[in-house]
Amino acid sequence: MKFSVFTASTPDWSPTEAAQTLAEQGWDGIEWRVVDDRPADGAEVPAGRSFWTGNRSTWQFTGIQDQVGEIARITDAAGLEYSGVGGYQPVSDLDGVDTMLRVTAELGARQVRVTMPHYRQERERTGATYPQLFDRTRADLEWAAGRAAELGVKALVELHHMTITPSASAALRLVDGLDPEHVGVIHDLGNLVIEGQEDHLAAFELLGPYLAHAHVKNARWVDTGDTRADGSAIWQNEWAPLRDGQASVSDYLDALRQHGYDGWVTIEDFSTDLPLAERTADNLAYLRSLVPVAA
Template sequence: MKFSVFTASTPEWTPSQAAETLAAQGWDGIEWRIVDDRPAGGAPVPATRSFWAGNESTWQFTGIEDHVGDIARITDGAGLEYSGIGGYQQASNRDGVDTMLRVTSELGARQVRVSMPVYRAEKERTGETYAQIFDRTRVDLEWAVSRATELGVKALVELHHMTITPSASAALRLVDGLDPEHVGVIHDLGNLVIEGQEDHLAAFELLGPYLAHAHVKNARWVDTGDTRADGSSIWQNEWAPLRTGQASVSEYLDALRQVGYDGWVTVEDFSTDLPLEARTADNLAYLKSLVPVSA
């Protein structure tokens, strides 16, 4: 297995700082986040940066084609590989998806995430049922796969809570029958703590050739102390360090090994217990302690 970091989780670093620091720590690769995440209207970015807004390691989607050379220079200069590209373009936005596929091809990054609809939000916006949203997303994905095939890259569907593909079973329904050389699934350990949990080994066996990528983060459910009108407790999810969340990273990696997975494991740790540099260094040390030297 090879280990990389998704730059959604490195908001304090510029792209150069992210690449240089991760390379120095011994990471094999990097997964660049590409999305427009600056405040609307040119408003200043808050001093306290979040992972998802004002993230310094993010390449802005608008004008991204003009920065392919910069991305390549920084990545190659640090001696890092691409584990893939963290895109945010909705499957229904064919122009946006096409741009991301072309950028991925130009970089030689091989694979890029295509975002799936958030079920409740889409239902509220369109009035469609899950089945209707699913069916039209399948048509959009078929188009994306045809373009990915032309460009020699792979479109990725992530297992993500709140979307129409929170589980391996749901994702398989969406991609089944399409060419696994050009479409695959990102299995995400932390997201599944929130929604979509299935036995990992069963999920990997179910996905078969569509298991294209693995994201590793961790999460936990906590009692808020509040109650509903009926008196029942209200729980909420929060991100947690790899070592202390509810999911077992060691069991997850072991299940990946059992199905012969030897691809990328990309960390996107959104916990803040440790400072960023210490967090990424500790995560790599932890992952390497769990993987046999021969793996």
């Protein structure tokens, strides 16, 4: 396995700082976040949302075609590989997806995430039922798969809570029958703590050739102390350090090995218990202790 970091989780660093620091720490690769993320003029970045707002390691989607050379220069200078590209373009935005696929091909990054619809938001916005949203998304993904094939890259569907693909079973329904050379699934350990949990080995076997990538973070559920009108407790999820969440990273990597997976494992740690540089260094040390370099 090879280890990389998704720069959504490195908000304090510029792209150059992110690449250089991760390379010095011994990471194999980097997964760049690409999305329009600029605070309004004069607005302060809320500390609790710095991963998602004003993240300095983000490449802006607008004008991204003009940044390909700079992305390549920074990545190559650090000696890092691309584990993929962390795109945010909705699968329904065909022009946006086409842009991300082309940028991925130009970088030689091989694969890029396209985002799946958020079920509740889309139902409230359009009135579409899950089957209607699923069918529409399948048609869009078929288009993306064809375009990815033309460009020699792969479009990735992430297992993500609140979307129409929170589990391996749901994702397989969506991608089944498409060419796994050009459409794949990102299995995400931390997201599954929130929604979509299935036995990991069973999920890997179910996905088969569609298992294209693995994201690792951790999460936990905590009692808020509040109750609903009926008296039942209200719980909420929060991100946690790799060792401290409800999921076992060790068991997860073991299941990947049992399945024969030897691809990228990308860390996106959104906990804040440790300062960023300590957090990334500690995460790599932890991963290496579970998967020695010689393995």
